[in-house]
Each structure stands twice: as structure tokens, then as C-alpha cells.
Amino acid sequence: MRQIVLDTETTGLNPRTGDRIVEVGCVEIFNRKLTGRNLHYYVNPERDSDEAALAVHGLTTEFLSDKPKFHEIAEELREFVKDAEIIIHNAPFDLGFLNHEFERIGLPPFVDHCGGVIDTLVHAKELHPGKRNSLDALCDRYGISNAHRKLHGALLDSELLADVYLAMTRGQNMLSMDVEIEETGGGELLEAGPLGEIIVVSAAADELAEHDAVLAALDKGVKGECVWRKYSPQG
Structure with a gap:
């Protein structure tokens, strides 16, 4: 199974009021193994970031001024995620921005190009109800070092989330309760003859x-x- 762990950074909180994407990071997983194939772009949002958002990601207007605009990266992003299962922490936030950006340039919504979405925040809340389930908290819980994470970054956060997701779902490759007994090992007990006479x-x-x-x-x-x-x- 091909999966893409994805994160974005933005100029603010609401695409409907004009906020835009400033960074996209994607990390590929195939059959529960990191492939080393990533996609990363800084994006010129054609506007300033809110002060609160700037404090989170540190991507200034000056830094982003010579970066490609979203319509210039959209096709490569679409091809990279095509038919893959997308893994996002707090998926409604990122999907809201991605759908909005795709619609702005006349493409179907982002989710139409994917093979489904997993929200790791929802999954973490089910596993750890009442606990903190931010990315930093999950890194601590699963023993994943995030000491190098001084600011939020889409690619760095995708890499951390990939490790968190693999740790959080370890042992869940088979969810079915219909487990067949193998011909060897456990199956040998079924083939054993009747017990001998009790003395x-x-x-x-x-x-x-x-x-x-x-x-x-x-x-x-x-x-x-x-x-x-x-x-x-x-x-």
C-alpha cells in the first residue's frame, strides 16, 4: 500500500478569508516502510503571513517572494499523491487549504485525487483519550526525538508524523478476528491423537x-x- 504523510504551513487559519499555503511537505511510505522519496516546496502566497502564523513557521514574506506560486507546483503535487492514502495530523485544516488552492486554479478538490485520508489526530484521541495528542506530545509518547524541531516546518513535521504513525499503528496490520491456524505450529495440536488412558x-x-x-x-x-x-x- 502506498501512503503519503503530508503537512502544510499557511499564512493564517482560514482560506476563505484569503489565507494561503506557504509550504507543502510530503513523505512516502510503501508497505509500512519509508521509501526516502519526498516532495517539498516553499510557496509564494502572494500575501503576508499573520503575526501568529509567522511565529509558528518563521517563513517571512521576503524569503517566500522568489518561491513558486501554488499553480506552478500543483501538477507535481497532484501526481505525487495520486491514488495514495494521505496521512495528516488534524486533516480538516490542511485539506481545507489544499481543496481551496486546487479550486482556485480550476482543478477538482485535492481529496478527489487521493485514495483516502487518515487523520492521525482522530486516531490518537481514540488510543489516548483525555491525553495531549499534539505532534510533540505523540513524539514524546512514542520515543521519537523532535529536539531539532524549533519551528514548525511542513517537511520536518511530515517526517516526524511518519515515524509517529508507524509507531502508533504497529501491530495493526491484521485487524480481522478470523485468524486461520497455520499448518505448522498451532495446527499440530489439532492433528494430535486422543489422550492416553488416565492412570x-x-x-x-x-x-x-x-x-x-x-x-x-x-x-x-x-x-x-x-x-x-x-x-x-x-x-
């Missing part, structure tokens, strides 16, 4: 005498017949 070893006479003496002492203690007389072979 019963009776107590010797002196052992029975000692047992009766113990019961007699118990009878004396309760001033009657103790309950163990019901199960005694002498009873």
Missing part, C-alpha cells in the same frame, strides 16, 4: 490411616462430624 494411583493403607487420624482430630474440634467426612473414601 489413577490409590492411597496406601498407611496413608489412609493417617488421613483418618486427621479427620478424627477435626471431628473432635467441632464436636461432631467435620465436613471433610463427606469426601473421605472411608465415609
Whole structure:
């Protein structure tokens, strides 16, 4: 299965009020292994970033001024994600921007080009209810070093999320409860013959005498017949 871990950075929080994408990072996973094939672009948003957004990603207007505009990278991005399952942390945010950017240049929404979406934030909340499930918190929880993450970056965050996703879903390759028993190993128990005859070893006479003496002492203690007389072979 081909999967793409994706992240974006933006000028603000709402594409409907004019905010745009400033960075896109994608990391490819194939059959649960990182392939080393990534896609990364800084994008000229043709506007300034909000102060709050700038504090998060640090991508200034000056830095982005000579970078390609979104319509210049759209086709390569579309080809890279085509038919792959997309993995995003807090997917509605990134998908809102990507769908908006695609629609601006006359293309079908971004999600129409993919083979489905996994939201790791939703999955993390199911696994760890009531806990912090930010990317940093998940890195700590799964022992993934993010010491080099001083600012948010789309490619860096995609690389971290890829490691988190693989750790978080380890052991979930088979979700079906219909597990077949292999021909070897466990299957050998099913092919074993019937159990042999059960051998019963009776107590010797002196052992029975000692047992009766113990019961007699118990009878004396309760001033009657103790309950163990019901199960005694002498009873």
C-alpha cells in the first residue's frame, strides 16, 4: 500500500478569508516502510503571513517572494499523491487549504485525487483519550526525538508524523478476528491423537490411616462430624 504523510504551513487559519499555503511537505511510505522519496516546496502566497502564523513557521514574506506560486507546483503535487492514502495530523485544516488552492486554479478538490485520508489526530484521541495528542506530545509518547524541531516546518513535521504513525499503528496490520491456524505450529495440536488412558494411583493403607487420624482430630474440634467426612473414601 502506498501512503503519503503530508503537512502544510499557511499564512493564517482560514482560506476563505484569503489565507494561503506557504509550504507543502510530503513523505512516502510503501508497505509500512519509508521509501526516502519526498516532495517539498516553499510557496509564494502572494500575501503576508499573520503575526501568529509567522511565529509558528518563521517563513517571512521576503524569503517566500522568489518561491513558486501554488499553480506552478500543483501538477507535481497532484501526481505525487495520486491514488495514495494521505496521512495528516488534524486533516480538516490542511485539506481545507489544499481543496481551496486546487479550486482556485480550476482543478477538482485535492481529496478527489487521493485514495483516502487518515487523520492521525482522530486516531490518537481514540488510543489516548483525555491525553495531549499534539505532534510533540505523540513524539514524546512514542520515543521519537523532535529536539531539532524549533519551528514548525511542513517537511520536518511530515517526517516526524511518519515515524509517529508507524509507531502508533504497529501491530495493526491484521485487524480481522478470523485468524486461520497455520499448518505448522498451532495446527499440530489439532492433528494430535486422543489422550492416553488416565492412570489413577490409590492411597496406601498407611496413608489412609493417617488421613483418618486427621479427620478424627477435626471431628473432635467441632464436636461432631467435620465436613471433610463427606469426601473421605472411608465415609
